[in-house]
Amino acid sequence: MSEDTMRAMAYDEYGGTEVLRETRLPMPKVAPGEVLVKVRCAAVNPVDWKIMAGGLDGLMDVLFPVVPGWDVSGTVERLGIDVPEFAVGDEVMAYARKDHVHGGTFAEYVSVPARALARKPASLGWREAAGLPLAGLTAYQLLTRLDTGKDDTVLVHGAAGGVGSFGVQIARALGARVIGTASPRNHDRLRELGCEPVQYGDGLVDRVRALAPDGVSVVADFVGGVLDVTQAVLAADGRHASIADPNVLGAHGQWMWVRPIGSDLTELAKLADSGQLKVTVAETFPLADAAAAFALNQEGHTAGKIVIEL
Template sequence: MVDNTMRAMAYPGYGGTEVLRETRLPLPKVAPGEVLVKVRCAAVNPVDWKIMAGGLDALMDAVFPVVPGWDVSGTIEQVGFDVPEFAVGDEVIAYARKDYVHGGTFAEYVSVPVRALAPKPAALDWAQAAGLPLAGLTAHQLLTRLGTGAGDTVLVHGAAGGVGSLGVQLARVRGARVIGTASPRNHERLRALGCEPVEYGDGLADRVRALAPDGVTVVADFVGGVLDSTLAVLADGGRHASIADHTVLGAGGQWMWVRPDGADLAELGRLADAGRLTVDVAATFPLADLPAAFALSQEGHTAGKIVITL
């Protein structure tokens, strides 16, 4: 008898980590323009547990039970109708967000729209590759929207985090000088990425001004709650954006959320294969330990990505 089910972590309704359960669910259907990916690794992002707690219920419909997770690396198991770009067996990565919350990546299989897919970078292992899509696209799209390039001095808030460390690298790829906020224990790691680290907290603006007396031209806020510091160090005509604080809209900034984009993701993969972009993995967990992985993410002190391996 053919088993058309898969192992997955899912939750039947909103709540904390206590609502997560290991279960068996039907294999996802594969619509036209989609592929079925056999999951090798899936990365944890704060948005995963925020959605689980109901934090995005006003924005996105949820169809329960929900399998959380939007980041994935794996191999194509099946292609849907009209998918000439990919074939069974291809190694791929994706930011697999869909238009509603239901079938995510913390499972043995996930269906992914082709528009979100890109080839897996050969230079990254499966765990690193899974950690690239959401964080890498977030940093890339924010820096692109701000027109970041050579001649800019960029301040990255949260430079040691999963998004921030990629933002540092991508700003350097664009030829910018980068100053990044982080706790002292992460300063040496940031220096290795080409960043000038400063400690966050009281006196931050003075520390940034000591490095950039004329101010910074671009501020990338990946943590939220730092608008006063941003405005204190932003040069006249400077640009700033946040992924975590909508109040920047009232201060001339941009508030953005990452979009799935296979072409953007493929470009990040090319940078990784060229040795210009790497992904730090802080911890890995088996699928059944997803609640512990979420709890670690909720602590907010992890430098690098938390990854589930299958």
């Protein structure tokens, strides 16, 4: 077994889980401003298998073979040139997206720009730390871009989902009142997070208006297809954004995609260590079973993150 190669899951063409295979690939190069992370855990996100299916081909350059995965927790193995803020052995986590799709986190090692890294919070294990970056940053960046604060009432569309459950907790930590849409089976869990749950579907506008007669001041859309509801419940001076519906741009809203910003991730780590942010892990798979992890994520019914553990 060569020291110049590593175990990885990869694919050479677009497709379903059948194109994903275990292989050996060259160790990643570590450019200036990057670090080499020895992967302990990597989390699965829907974007991973959507990329594998070709869903982002018109948006990002893809260099085959592709190692999927953008979420990671692990230790710093080696430093690139000019990375004084980290040291070998540091425990870190990252949303490790780069400008092109190629070397991801479903591998023994991954190179990560230092700007995307944060130190792993002491309160989270490796699995939980891997499950936080992409989904947590998505919620945090949307809510902070909307200047969410203690005077706000926030409606979270998809409050029980992976991003939405972080959104509920982060909005609460920012001091806001939170109303969240979810199916009834998830209402008790949302109440535990400090959310006032409402069932989605017919009558949703009336149910939200019953809780917030003057309208809500912030709407965080993590599901898409709900712009009509957003407009019906938003106060006259309210703000809204979506990660799933570009049509919000024509309705004075913001359309967002998460950015890999280590300083934002550090803020999430602080929330975790202060007990204001919990990460739930639903299932854990070994690296060789990444296809099964993808298949479970595609079903969309797990109440928590799906994690690959090395």
